Amino acid sequence: MIDECARRHPEIGARLHTGERICKDGVGRYAEFAGGRIYWHPRTGAHVIPAGPIGEAFDKRGYEWNLGYPEWEANLALRDGGQCQAFEKGVLYTYSGGPVEGALIHGKIGDRWAKEGWEGGRLGYPLGDEQPTADGGRRQEFEHGAMLWHPSEAIEILAAR
Template sequence: MSRGIAVALFAVTALVVQAPSAAADVCGRQVVGDILAKYEQMGGETSLLGCPTTDELPTPDGRGRYNHFEGGSIYWTPTTGAHPVWGAVRDKWASMGWEASKLGYPVGDELTNPDGQGKRQQFEGGTVYWHPTLSNGAHPVWGQIGKLWGEWGWEGGNFGYPTSDEIPSPELKGFIQTFSTHRTVLWWSTGFDNGDTNHPVCKEECVGYKAAIGSEWVKATEVARNLVNGNVDISVFPTEEGFESADTSYDRLWNQSFSKVPYPDRWLSDDQGSSLYKQLACHARYSYDLGGGPLSGDTWDLEGWAPDVSWDYAMNPIFFLDHGCNWYER
């Protein structure tokens, strides 16, 4: 080894030895490095965190470090940085298993939402949302349910704040999650013929949403979208009055069907929307019962991939005998 290289290596070694990570004794506890820097940036002992209640410790997975404080914790990894976690968000994260949970480590500090009241914090595996009156506690949102929710405006959009965690649904072989506008977002798992006769489109992975309508003619509406081919179908659940009288105004029936769920116009063309309207009208027109149940079915299923057809083809009783309001099959 040349003398020049040896001198250079000695200098680097000296720098490492002479510049250890910053450390401080705070309230009798050791706080170090980036966690100390974040703590001091927040105001140290005068911040919401208060005094540390532990020394800096390694996390069980070996990826990171943390300190607990009177008012929360700071967690750090080389890739995520140091971030405080506290309050309802920390309680939820702790109940799920801390950094060993599906959420992983925090990747940002807690933020205030545009409404000025709710809070959110992003983690490696999702985001936890909380509102003092709307969210029923703090709840994580992630995956395809989170993606659909975001597409419709996050907490300020059509669904509002999450009011539950994801809930397993054996019927869907997937999950559902409830939101503060009394709407539910659904995810059907991939690769299963899940037997959901309401949505023939969902023999592959699907997302969707539903809500109780509670109107004169409609009990509930449910929307599903196939994530492989983009096909959409809609199930409208009529009331007894709907079976009997919805044929008197198709516009009124349509408006009631989408009064409490967003119409999925971003997933549909104008021609597809026209076809859906005619399918709904056809179901309402042929909803009378000849003794074996309504001719047009107990649930009015509307297929977004069905071609638009003429009103005569949609409503003529001769053609109805052929298509039964399901002309996508013809």
């Protein structure tokens, strides 16, 4: 599956080692290429994690054992040089001026942010990960505001700054 993915993505370049490396879970596999890595898992299939901001953020966050395996190919052409890639535990965003480890978006806040137009919507890019609130909810800051999720399932969008 990794070799097949590499054939579909010639931009990944030459393989840097022979064979596949076994991931920490003993199930997944990956191979390193000049332009990134290809990870494979039976739940998600084989997908490229490109070198550069997304690959660096993936590394800083602890690889597949913290984010899960990639679920689709990275989008490297978002506004203002942003990039994103979906992993089992959320969508990782990087952009110029954003946190070097990227920002992870998922769950109810992620669902609502999608309805608001993702990074192209009124809130813009996430500035970091969700944080817990005193009432048991979650809060995530964005370029132009914030979202609050409450355990009652209510979501509040705070006015743009």
